[in-house]
Amino acid sequence: MAQKLTHLKPNHLWKYFEAISQIPRCSRHEEGVIAYLEKLAESTGHVCRKDEAGNIVIEVPATPGHENARTVVLQGHMDMVCEKNSDKDFDFAKDPIEVLIDGEWVTANGTTLGADNGIGMAAALAAMEDQSLVHGPLELLFTVDEETGLNGAMALESSFLHGRVLLNLDSEEEGTFSIGCAGGRGTQIALPLTRKEVTGGTTYQVMVGGLRGGHSGMDINTGRGNAIQLLARMLHALPMGFKLIALDGGSKHNAIPREAVATVRLLENEVETFKRQITERFEQIRFEYKAVEKEAALKIEEAEDNRAPLDDVTRRKLLSLLVAMPHGVQAMSQEIEGLVETSTNMAIVKTLDDKTTLFSSTRSSIATALEAVCDKIRSCADLAGGVFEKFEGYPAWTPNLESPLLGTMKKVYLAQTETDPGVIAIHAGLECGIIGEKFPGMDMISFGPDLNNPHSPDECVHIGSVERFWNLLAATLKELA
Secondary structure (H helix, E strand, O other): OOOOOOOOOOHHHHHHHHHHHOOOOEOOOOHHHHHHHHHHHHHHOOEEEEOOOOOEEEEEOOOOOOOOOOOEEEEEEOOEOOOEOOOOOOOOOOOOOOEEEEOOEEEEOOEOOOHHHHHHHHHHHHHHHOOOOOOOOEEEEEEOOOOOOOHHHHOOOOOOOOOOEEEEOOOOOOOEEEEEEOEEEEEEEEEEOOEOOOOOOEEEEEEEEOOOOOEOOOOOOOOOOOHHHHHHHHHHOOOOOOEEEEEEEOOOOOEOOOOEEEEEEEOHHHHHHHHHHHHHHHHHHHHHOOOOOOOOEEEEEEOOOOOOOEOHHHHHHHHHHHHHOOOEEEEEOOOOOOOEEEEEEEEEEEEOOOEEEEEEEEEEOOHHHHHHHHHHHHHHHHHHOOEEEEOOOEOOEOOOOOOHHHHHHHHHHHHHHOOOOEEEEEOOOOOHHHHHHHOOOOEEEEOOOOEEOOOOOOOEEEHHHHHHHHHHHHHHHHHHO
């Protein structure tokens, strides 16, 4: 059962986060939260605009005496990544998030929390409500479908916003200002399958699970295992022959796959040998990843799948493709210490009757480097006899160290904490890159509280950092007014 949050500080921010958490809002299914925002704006007497994509802007008048200040845009996204543990009985289409307090953190019971970006939304709505704040005119911009490809931001029309100062409330590390981000592009390989009927045998599922997963941009450099690739490695290395029916894993393009399942057909005299050999290879991988994947688990159990297995040639092609595919950090920045320049996430594999599809999400702060990784993936497709497809990408956000907004926020942060903030570019995709391209001259910064393990059921947000994040937002708005 969910716990109440409204006793936490700031009360009005947590009140809105609790309300948002009751509304289903998986990517591409934001109808409920759109209706909530429209009704809230109407009930509070604020002008609300919605575009054809479903993006919302709520106009908040300036504090009396500050009407001539520049309009500031407070921006976040409505949707959340909907991930759950495999043993959790939960329907994201109708069930409210079961929010829990765990010491100094707010988390959820077996699912993603949605603090990414529910906390940002709640902060903007709290700014709308809080009569004690001093601020100029505000535009609260809430975009749809950020998590599946920044699609809401891409649909924005150039007339939708008047402000040219933007505070993006979608960062995940307190005390750090993001002033740049990577661009990205998705690719897909469709590998044709040839199946061959066999007589007899029992069907089993082999599952690798318990991995940490995480955000494919923010966590790609942590060395976490990709369940798809690890399972493919295990199967590819088996000395015995076996019949493979399917291999499936991953569910979100921007989440490192936590679980993967292979469906195999085994004759009675093959079962014990298969179990022994696959377990040996799993133990090797568990030792390899012992520092980062302490909960890795292997499960083998009988299953039902009446499809004919792949023939031996197709099985080898599929497993070889999955093993050969690039995944993880491809290059580190040569200009910014510790910044991942280029990476790719082998995100989703799904086996249908006649083909296996493999989706990857590639990121880079350098456009040509991004395309080079896409070319690697295309080459893997060509060698395996697959069909390659490349999807529309999104632009990088180029850092501006001379930004007036950056100067203002550094001054405010120093006054509050007596320390300097970190100023970084991040490897994740942010809507700022698209917004900056659509609204020339937009001065932007992204910041937020401490949020760990987004895009996974381990997602949690630090309670104290939320209050300090709010105080920084309030002081910044006052300074800009």
